[in-house]
Amino acid sequence: MAQKAAKSLAVRNASRLKQTHLITLAVNTIFLFLRFTFRRSLSLKRYILLSIPALAIEFYLDRAAQPSYKSDGTLRSAGEDLDAKGLTEFMWDVLYWTWINVILVIILGNRAWWLYLVVPGYAIYAAVGTASGLKGMLGGMAGGGGEAVDGAPQSQSKRQAKMEKKGGQRMAYR
Incomplete structure (x- = not known):
């Protein structure tokens, strides 16, 4: 059963790579043809x-x-999944945006190159979102005592308040 999934992944990867190469070839050929014939200003x-x-x-x-x-012709490795989340997904976004940007430059001219700044802008946006998510997730692990980082008192659970009222947590030795 696992071999069937690997064969399916291999076929899907090969098909998607072929399509990607053809689109890249077409977009770049059109740009270079127009650049060297009609639109020398590009x-x-x-x-x-x-x-x-x-x-x-x-x-x-x-x-x-x-x-x-x-x-002997049998499949050794299907390769990495091109539909994987995370970095692979971001790489596809960069590839797609480059194609779109080259087409926009063909249509609109050299000023459309500025639209390529969307890629680093999105990367910064994603990094800030990830960092703030990690900060929020790790924020509960960092504090120990009665005050938060900004000086405001942290709320305690009812159990913590009772333990503090009784004199704190006691260690029992056996």
């Missing part, structure tokens, strides 16, 4: 600089998700 330096991350991500995804086979 910035080639910005295109190269801002396409390098997407090409590196595509190369990484291709290497990580490419299925590998044994010499």
Whole structure:
């Protein structure tokens, strides 16, 4: 049963990688064709600089998700799942946004390169959201005594208040 899931993942990965490579080839070919024929004003330096991350991500995804086979033709490894959450999902977002951005540059001109700032802006937004979530999650573990970090008293549970009233927690030795 596990081999069936691995074969299914390998087929899905191979199909998605082929589609990704074709879209990248089409978008980049159209840009370069238009740049060298009709729209000479399109910035080639910005295109190269801002396409390098997407090409590196595509190369990484291709290497990580490419299925590998044994010499007899049986599946050795299906590769990484391209639908995984987290970093893989963010890499797909960068790749998609690069394609969209190159198309917008073809349509709108060089000023559309500024839209590429959405990628680092989103990364910062996601990092701040994660950090504040971790801060909130770890905030309850940090405090020990009666006052919080900002000087305001922390509320105690009824059990803690009773224990403090009786003289604190006592250790029993056996």
